[in-house]
Amino acid sequence: MEKADILVYGCIILPMNGRRFIEDGAIAIKNGKITFVGKRAFLKTLRAETMINAKGKVAMPGLINCHTHVPMTLFRGIAEDQPLEKWLKNTIWPLEAKLKPEDVHVGALLGCLEMIKSGTTCFADMYFHEDMVAEAVKKSGLRSALAEGIIEAGNESLGKKMLNRSVNFAKNFLGYADDRVTTFLGPHSAYSCSLQLLTKIRKKCSELNVGVHIHLAESKENFREFENKHGSSEVKFLDNINFFKSHVLAAHCTNLSTDDLQVLSHKNVNVVYVPVANMKLGVGAAKIKDLTDLSINVCLGTDGPASNNTLDMFETMKIAALLQKLVYLNPKVLPAHEVLRMATTNGAKALRLTKNVGSLEVGKKADLILIDLSKPHLKPLHDIYASIVYSACRTDVDAIIVNGKILMENRHVKSLDEQAIMEKAEDTASDLLAR
Numbered sequence: 001m002e003k004a005d006i007l008v009y010g011c012i013i014l015p016m017n018g019r020r021f022i023e024d025g026a027i028a029i030k031n032g033k034i035t036f037v038g039k040r041a042f043l044k045t046l047r048a049e050t051m052i053n054a055k056g057k058v059a060m061p062g063l064i065n066c067h068t069h070v071p072m073t074l075f076r077g078i079a080e081d082q083p084l085e086k087w088l089k090n091t092i093w094p095l096e097a098k099l100k101p102e103d104v105h106v107g108a109l110l111g112c113l114e115m116i117k118s119g120t121t122c123f124a125d126m127y128f129h130e131d132m133v134a135e136a137v138k139k140s141g142l143r144s145a146l147a148e149g150i151i152e153a154g155n156e157s158l159g160k161k162m163l164n165r166s167v168n169f170a171k172n173f174l175g176y177a178d179d180r181v182t183t184f185l186g187p188h189s190a191y192s193c194s195l196q197l198l199t200k201i202r203k204k205c206s207e208l209n210v211g212v213h214i215h216l217a218e219s220k221e222n223f224r225e226f227e228n229k230h231g232s233s234e235v236k237f238l239d240n241i242n243f244f245k246s247h248v249l250a251a252h253c254t255n256l257s258t259d260d261l262q263v264l265s266h267k268n269v270n271v272v273y274v275p276v277a278n279m280k281l282g283v284g285a286a287k288i289k290d291l292t293d294l295s296i297n298v299c300l301g302t303d304g305p306a307s308n309n310t311l312d313m314f315e316t317m318k319i320a321a322l323l324q325k326l327v328y329l330n331p332k333v334l335p336a337h338e339v340l341r342m343a344t345t346n347g348a349k350a351l352r353l354t355k356n357v358g359s360l361e362v363g364k365k366a367d368l369i370l371i372d373l374s375k376p377h378l379k380p381l382h383d384i385y386a387s388i389v390y391s392a393c394r395t396d397v398d399a400i401i402v403n404g405k406i407l408m409e410n411r412h413v414k415s416l417d418e419q420a421i422m423e424k425a426e427d428t429a430s431d432l433l434a435r
Contacts, residue, residue, distance in 0.1 A: 003047045003049075004028040004029055004047070004048040005029050005030050005050065006028070006048055006052065007026060007028050007029070007047070007050070007051050008026065008029075008052045008054050009025070009027075009040050009051070010053055011025055011027075011057045011058060012024075012058045012373075012384065013060070013360060014058060014060040014360075015037060015060075015360040015361065016060060016341065016360065019337060022039060023039075024041070025059065026038065026046070027059055029401070031404065032405070034362055034365075034366050035362060036362065037360050052399065054399075056372065057370045057371060057373060058370070058388065059360070059369070059370055060340075060371070061121075061344040061357065061358055061367060061368055062122060062357070062367045062368055062401075063118075063119050063121065064122045064124075064357070065120050065124065065311060066124045066251075066272045066300060066350050066351065067124055067213075067249070067274055068111075068123055068311060069125065069126060070111030070304070070311070071103070071133065072127075072306040073107045073305045074107040074110075074428060074429045074432060075095060075305070076309050077309060078091065079092060084218070084219055084221070098432060101131075103428055104127065104128065104129040104133065107425065108133040108135075109139065111305065112139075112140035113413065113416050113418060115142060116140060116142065116415070117394065117397070118310075118314065118397060119314065119394060119397035120311065120313050121142060121143055121357070121402045122142065122144060122347070123142065123144050124144070124213060125144060125145070127186075128148070130148040130149070131148075131169060137181055138177035138180075138181075140407070141402050141403070141405050141407045142180065143180045143181075143353075143365075144182070145184055145352075146169070146173065146183055147170075147183065147184040147185055147213040148166040148169040148170070149162070149186045149188055150163055150185065150187045150193060150201065151188045152193045152194055153192050163204070167204050167208070169183065170183040170185055170208055174210070182353065184210055184212055185201055185204060185210060186212070188215060189216070189222075189234070191234070195237075198241060199241050205247075213249045214248065214249070214251070215251050215252055216235065216253055217233070217234055217250075217254060217256050218252040218278075219255065233257060235256065235257075236260065239267065244263070244267035244268075247352060248267070249270050249272060249350055249351070250269050250271050251301060252283075252286065253273075253286050253291070254283055254284040254285060254286045261290055261296075262294070264291070265296050268297075270297045270299060270350035271299070272299055272300065273286050274301045274303045276302060276316055277302065277304075280308065285323050285327050287328075288320075288324050288333075289324065289328060289333050297350055299350040300317065300346075302316050315393075317342075318389055320342070321334045321335070321389060336389040340385055340389060344358050345359055346358075365402075365403055366403065366404040367401065367402050369397055369401075371388065371392055371398065377392075377393075378392060397411075
């Protein structure tokens with residue numbers, strides 16, 4: 001074997017390209033890509049610039065968070081136990097009106113740090129001043145699918161301005177940060193953008209060949225208001241303007257009719273299941289079995305740290321599984337291995353990144369994490385999928401590699417200054433609240 005840049009060896013490997021796992025495995029990385037995945041014994045030589053002895057650990061693809069608003073780390077804990085409409089209108093939107101680009105950068109850096117520490121290697125974000133989020137991605141070393149948010153809210157000139165900004169961002173930042181940034185357009189929702197604006201967004205997506213990231217069917221209240229105003233559900237409304245002709249990443253989808261489900265299935269819409277934030281805001285639970293029975297691709301997201309209140313995908317995986325068992329009153333619904341696929345391979349598909357990430361295979365980008373199994377809550381190891389989904393937690397993540405670069409090893413973050421970022425975030429949040 002040709003000398004590698006990094007060799008991870010001695011671990012259990014979950015490639016996530018099937019149900020198999022590899023014991024006493026090895027992963028070789030060269031020029032940011034995986035060049036070998038398999039039994040350590042199959043390697044004739046074990047040579048690399050960096051050797052990582054991962055005995056007692058699990059190597060698996062990094063977790064993919066498919067829906068969040070990362071800069072909202074600054075709002076963590078300031079608008080608690082409120083219904084969605086009040087949460088947005090009384091607290092969140094007024095604070096967002098005061099945000100400066102540098103605030104967004106600080107919040108995004110804190111979010112990236114949190115994701116590195118909790119095993120997320122790639123995330124989909126929709127927010128304002130998204131160029132500042134892209135800068136945080138560049139510094140942190142993570143991978144991302146970013147969208148500059150678009151909200152019209154009855155103001156046609158505002159909608160036009162935000163669309164232009166979103167389009168320019170999508171053009172200018174595609175392939176940014178060593179090709180770790182991909183771009184989407186980011187209409188907030190069908191209820192906050194007019195028919196004319198949504199039609200323009202759909203056309204721009206086709207022209208640019210980019211996806212669209214949108215909130216969809218988030219609550220019963222939204223559903224009722226939209227139906228009363230337009231005479232149809234959000235899904236049917238969007239389908240009537242061929243909105244789903246584009247590659248669509250639809251977050252939430254807690255309130256869908258049978259007809260809505262059929263549309264999402266026929267149009268290959270990717271649904272982001274956001275269990276923690278949906279529970280916290282009391283908006284309901286997406287019915288995942290109904291979606292997957294129709295072969296709809298379902299992935300996982302945390303939502304923003306203001307409504308979750310973390311970016312913890314381990315917590316999201318466990319709650320994702322448990323909530324569905326409760327919804328259907330059936331313990332067989334959404335087993336652990338299926339949840340893990342949602343957090344890896346399904347997420348990669350939803351972000352149009354399947355060729356590069358989501359599973360550990362030769363030729364793919366080296367995005368992976370190591371989970372330390374030497375913890376009381378992870379012993380004994382009878383079912384590795386169940387152990388990761390139901391027992392493991394974010395602090396069990398020992399190392400994270402993205403694009404062949406070690407971002408954290410032995411829980412020490414190498415790409416960012418942890419203390420400086422946390423201190424700056426606290427100062428920024430205090431200043432924001434005082435404005």
